[in-house]
C-alpha cells in the first residue's frame with residue numbers, strides 16, 4: 660500500500676502537470692470506487708494537488724475537491740505512457756484538450772470522492788498528526804501512549820494517532836531507532852521517543868527524495884518506479900545488514916514484521 664512518501668511523490672508530480680487544467684468530467688467503470696456526482700466537476704479548474712495523510716486532494720476552483728485514496732493497488736496515471744496496457748482502468752478523469760488521467764486499480768479497494776470542503780473535512784476528521792509536522796512531538800506521543808498497552812509498531816501505524824506510516828516505514832523506523840517492534844508503548848522513554856521522531860523524519864524525507872518505495876504495485880504517475888527499495892534495511896530482508904544475524908519474523912496486528920533481536924532492544 661502506498662504510504663506517505665509514495666502519496667507525496669504522486670501529489671508532487673500531479674502538481675507539475677495538472678495545475679490550471681480544466682475538468683470535463685469523471686467516468687467510472689465500477690460502482691463502488693467513485694463516490695460522486697460527475698456533473699459537479701464540469702468546467703472547474705484544478706488549482707492545487709495536495710497530500711493529507713494517505714489521501715490525494717485535487718482542489719478545484721469552486722470549493723470542491725476530488726479526493727483519492729489508493730488503498731492497496733490504486734494508481735493515477737497521467738500523462739498515459741505509450742506502453743500502458745490499460746487492463747485495470749476503473750475510472751477516467753477527463754481534462755481539456757481531450758486528455759485523460761486514468762485511475763487503475765487491480766483490487767478495487769481504492770476510492771475517489773467528489774466533495775465540497777465540508778465533506779472533505781469530515782472525511783479527514785479522525786486522522787492523527789502528520790509525522791513531518793511539529794505536532795508529531797514528544798508531548799503528543801507521551802499523551803497518546805499513556806493509557807495504551809499497544810506494541811510500538813502497530814502504534815506507529817495507527818492512522819488515528821500518526822498518519823502516513825505503514826508496514827514498510829514502521830519497520831525501517833524501528834530498525835534505525837534500535838527499538839524492538841514488540842516493546843509496549845508505555846515502556847518507551849522520552850529519549851527513545853525523541854529518537855523515533857528524528858528517525859521518522861529522516862526516513863520519510865529520504866524516501867520522498869527517492870520518489871517512494873516500489874515493492875510490487877506502487878508506480879509514479881508516469882509509471883516509473885520509486886527508488887527507496889534500494890535503501891531498505893529490514894523490510895523483506897533475511898539478515899541484519901549491521902550484525903548479520905538472521906532477522907526474526909513475527910505477526911503484529913495481522914501484519915508481518917521483521918526485526919533484529921541483537922540490534923533492536
Ligand SMILES: [Zn+2]
Nearest residue numbers: 899902919922
Ligand atoms: Zn543486527
